[in-house]
Every structure is written in structure tokens, then in C-alpha cells.
Amino acid sequence: MLKSLIALAGAGLLTAACTTTGNTERNAVGGAALGAIAGAVIGNNVGGGDAGTGAAIGAALGGTVGAVKGCREDGGCGAAPANRRQYYDERAGRYYYYDTATGRYFWENGSPR
Template sequence: MSKFKVFGGISAIALMAAACTTTGNVERNTAAGAGIGAVVGGVIGNNVGDGDAGTGAAIGAVVGGAAGAARGRQQDINSGEGTRLKQDAAGQQLYYDQSAGRYYYYGANGRTYWQNGALRG
């Protein structure tokens, strides 16, 4: 089995594990980090050592994706929302508040609540 297939498999697993969070920060940053890492890793791999751009790109994608996921997770923590898998709150339809970067739902009383149950002001 080639190194590229192994690293490609690892990066695919990492991307799937980071999928479908409530804010989308983890997904966006993982994808961007993997893309940037693949490009940089390919250039470095081509110019250093064996000159194997494919292996360099695969390693760069894994490292960049992991760094991107960590950055997205930190953004979730800083927003106060935390990283959660996307799911309905108490069976309610979730809506996304673009300005707050958080999900909310309508309660039975007509009020809106953040996904964590706090009253949305």
C-alpha cells in the first residue's frame, strides 16, 4: 500500500469526523487547512528529499486539516456555543442566526431560544 493511500485515508477519516457541527467552523477550517496543507506539502515534498510531491501533499493535507479543525473548535469555544453535532433541540427545527453565528429554535410559547436552551434576546 502506498504512503499516499494511507495518508489519504487518514485525511478522509479526519474530514468525516469533523462533519456536521452546529456552527460549521470546524468543517470550513478543516477543508481550508487540508487544501492549503496539500499545496504547501506538495511544493515542499517536490523540492526536498526524494522529490515526492504526492507524499508531501498527503502529509500536508493531514497536518493542515488537523490544524484547521483545531482552529474551528477554538472559534466555537470563543463564541460560547461549543462544538456540537447538528441536531434538533427538543424536536424543534433549528434556524441559523448569521450575525451571532449560532443556531436557535422557536419554543412552544413563540419565543426563540439558542440551541443550548438559553433565551435568545
Template sequence: MSKIIMTITAASVLALGACTTTGNTERGAAIGAAGGAIAGAIIGNNVGSGDAKTGAAIGAVVGGAGGAYAGSEKDKRMDNARRGPNGEKLYYDNNTGRYYFFDSRSGNSYYENGQFRG
């Protein structure tokens, strides 16, 4: 049992280490799979026939799917939060530290609060 948990923990650390530049969907899937595998191994070892491997596999699949769904929903919320007043894509201005958008009707750019950027 302890070998399985150590293996799963090591794999989880490696998977999570690769998540620094990925989106929330990928990060959620990796965290969910790792957590599900650990929980599944513990539950599988203590319930029924005591098969930790099967519990870990089932937990990883269920946790990964749940984590991917949760991460996908978070990505959608973040994408919708960073839009101009008419749904325009926002860009970041490094000089001012503010977001701006282009108005397709006038051809001008404005900060996200509607102030003319110039």
C-alpha cells in the same frame, strides 16, 4: 506538478463552497486541509525525492487536524460568549433585535443586559 496543484486548488474551492452553513470546526478542517495540501505539495516537490503527492497528503492531514482544532476552540469561545448571567441559553428576539434568556427561578424572561423583557 502543476496538474497536482490545479487539482488540489479545484478540490479546495469545492470544499470551501460547502462551508457556508457549517460550524467553525468543519470550516477550519476544510481550510486547513486545503492549505496544508497545497503547502505540502510545494514542499514535497522541492525537498527530498520530489514527491508532491506524498507531501500533499501529509500536508492535508496535518492542516486538516490543525484547522479542526482551531475551529473547535473558536466554537467553544462563541458558545460561552452567548450565555446569560447564570449560564442560561440566550435566544434571539427578531422584533427587538436583542438576545434574551429565561430565569428558571422566577419564570420571567430578561434581555441579556438584565432588563426585564415582559
């Protein structure tokens, strides 16, 4: 049981490394895989010795923590907004800013300028 659980968690971890969707999804899958492994080990060695229940609890907790961490890395979930200097375009009547990470200009609402 434990070997198959470790193989399944390892496959999930490899899948998480290849995602292109973003930090939220990647960290959620990675956290769930690591949580499942840790939960299985702890569940097998402590209490009733039920590795399946420990893996399920660990996967749920790890996935939640990973998703929140990824969401914050993507700039959501209550993370502090980046301190950006805004400029005013008189012709368009709108504000815009320069994103140093991408080297591009964006309108105030986040759409490309």
C-alpha cells in the same frame, strides 16, 4: 501531477468557503487544501522529490490544525467559556443568560429561552 494537485486543492478551498456547517468543518477543509499545496511544493523540492507524499502529509497536518482552530472558534475543544452573567427566573426556577452576539436569551444549558 503538480498542476492537477493544485487544481484539486483549489476546488477544495472553494468548497470550504461555501460550507454552512460551521467553523470546524470549514477550517479543516481549508487547512487540508493549503497543507496539501504546501506539502506538494515542499515534497517536490526537498528530499526524494515526491510531491504526492508531501501533499498527503501536508493535507493531514493542515486538516488537523484547521479543525482544532475551527473547534475553538465555535467554543469547543477546551476553549475558555465565555464570561456570561446569569440571571435567575423565579417562575421557571432556572438560570438564563443574554448572548450579546445573537441578541437572544438562552437557558443555562444553551437551549433558547
